[in-house]
Amino acid sequence: MNLLNPLTAPLALIIFGAGAVAGALGVALGLGGGIFLVPFLTLVLGFPLKSAAAISLATVIATSSAVTAQRAGNQLINLRVGMVLEAATTVGSLLGGITAQLVAESVLRRLFGVVAIAVAAVVLGRVNKRNVILDPMVDPGRLGGRFYDEESHGIVSYRVKRLPLALFASFIAGNVSSLLGIGGGIIKVPVLNAWCGMPLRAAAATSALMIGVTATGGAIIYYGRGDLQPLLAAPAVLGVQVGSWAGARLAYGASVKWLKVLMAAILVIVAVLMFLRSNP
C-alpha cells in the first residue's frame, strides 16, 4: 500500500478540504462526517476502503472528543446510558474491526452502499419530524435524565425504556462503525429517540460521547495493521474539526430541509457507485 506516499501539498489540501466539507455537512444534518468522507476518499481519491475507513475513524474520535469536551457539564449527555451502551458498542467495534481484516474490499463496498441507502432513508424520514413529546414531571429513574432545554425554555425529564433494544442497536452500530469508518450515531440516535424515550438532543449528545470510544476500538486495529497513516489522518482530522466548527455556526436556525433532500440524493448516488465499483 504505497500509493499514498509521499504526501504532496495538494493532496493534503484536498483531504483537508474534504474533511472540512464532510464535517460541516455532518453538523448541519446531525450525522457524523464519515458517511461523506469515506466515499470521497474511496470513490474520488481511489483509496482502499480500509484506508478510508481508518482515516474517517480518526476524524470521528476527534469530533467526539471535541464536541463532548464542549458539552460536558450541561446535563445533556447521559453518562450512565452512555457507559451502559458503550459496553455493547466497543464489543461490536472489536468484532467489526476483526471482520474488516477478513472480508474482501468488494464486500465492504457493497455493505457501505446498503448503509448509505439506509442513512438516506433516515435523513429523509427526519425532514419533517418533530421531537418526541415528553411528560415534564416524569421521574427519571436510575438511567433517565433531566436537562434544561433551550428551545422550550423548560426542564425536560425522561426515562429510558427498552434498554435491550438500545444495547442491540449499539452493538450493531459498533460493528458498522469499525467496518465502514462511520461513527454509528446514525443507527443509535434514531433508536434512542424513537423507541427508548430519549429526547433527540440528549440522544445525540450521548451518542457523540460514545462514538469516540467506539471508533477507537476499530481505529486501533487499523493502526496496528498499517491502514491508518498519520500523514493522511492529520489533514482529515484538522479539516473535520474546522468544518464542524464552521458548520455549527452556519447551520443554527437555518432551514436545512433542502440540504437533507440533496444529501439523501447524494447518498443514493454514493450507494450506486459503491455497488458498481465493487467488482474489480
Next chain:
Amino acid sequence: MNRDRSGMQRLETTIGEVLRFGTITSSTMFAIGLVMTVVGYQPAAAQLLLATGLVILLATPPARVVVSVIEYVREQDWTFVLLTGIVLLALAGSVVAAYF
C-alpha cells in the same frame, strides 16, 4: 441520590478536561507536523509529531474510560465498574487483534 449527582457532575467535568486536553494536544501536533511536512522542514521530526499526535488522539477516549472506572470505584458503584471494565477489556481486545 444527592451524593450520586455530585459524583456524576465531577466525573463529567473531569471527562471534559481529559477530552479537551487530548483534542488540543493532538490537533496542535497535527497542524505543526503537517506544515513541516508540506514545506519539507525536518521531515523526521515532522513524522514523529504526526505519529505522536495520532497516538494521543487514539489514547484520549480510553483515558476517559479509565477516569470513569476510577470514579465509579470511588463511589463503589460496582455495576458501572463492571460496565466500564467491559469497555476497557474490549479496547484491550482491539490492541490484541491489531498486533497478534
